[in-house]
Amino acid sequence: MPHFMALVYFLMPAIFLSMTLGMRVLTQFLLFLYCKCLWRGLKFVFRKVTGRCELQRICYNNKPGARRTLKIEYMPNDRNVIFFTLLHQLLQNALSVHPDAVEKTIDDIMALKKINPDTNPQLAISLQASLFQIVGYRNLVLEVEKLRREPYDCENPNHEEMLMKLWKTLRPDSVLTGRISKQWCEIGFQGSDPKTDFRGMGLLGLHNLLYFAEHDKAAALQVLHDSLQPKHRNMSKEEASMSKAEWEKQKFDKAIGYSFAIVGINITDLAYSLLASGALKTHLYNVAPEMPSLMHFQQTFCYLMQDFHRFWIEEDPCDIMEFNRVRNKFHKRILKQLKNPDMALCPHFTASDLHLVNL
């Protein structure tokens, strides 16, 4: 018996080694094979029963727009290696994706999945629309990023022209006395040269503000007008007994709306972070049936400006020092809304002329 125990102790490491190396590898391998076969089998049965593959099921069971495209984009890639390899190839050169490349990818997918395009004409169309949206979003992120990185340049006549246009649109009845002027504060810049205010967001801020002013002029003028108003407060007793001059002064001190242009640049920051994080996919996939473009991003900005304005009034902050708090709360609210796959952040002016995918 002691000899036997000694033998066991002696062989222990060897037994252990073979257990771990041999058996464990083998069991894991067998388990893997089993799971794989089981999955294949289930998929095969499912395909036979429904006559469809997973891509088809996604396309047929989800309405077009964010619901469908997000499902395709975030389909677990172990379930559809072929599809993901092709999609990856397509996206790798997203800067130069040609519609033909998307079409070719679709053809490849159909061929590899042995789906007959004649009996499934709708599938190719649906897949193509979703792929365009996925590719378009990527392109848009790159385009927006580029604008954001381009600093405002006083020497560039195009930049200067855009800035002047912004003034003329927002202050049609007022002549700017000079390129450097205190008048810029009237549209909510901080100092006499707007150049410095663009630092955070580069040309993207200017593009957005100008788009808002030009394409949604009435709303932009209204928001600007309101932002310049003193905050409406109920007069307290002491205030009522003050002299008119004192009251005016007091009112002016507390008369803090917000700076239109500065807030516009900051809301550009917010829109940018929604885009970069991917949160804006829900919205853009719902409003851009083909490819989300810069125009869609700018329209989103118009919506955010107006919605933020409403939110600011509702929140009724004491002064601009509360900007941070109100902005954070607003950001959270938008993020929550975008979790709903049917969400679209549409400014009123696009509702009629935008061909919405669904709503």
Ligand SMILES: *[C@@H]1O[C@H](CO)[C@@H](O)[C@H](O)[C@H]1NC(C)=O
């Ligand atoms: C916008 O405001 C937030 C919060 O106050 C701040 O963190 C952010 O840097 C601002 N962005 C720009 C571009 O000014």
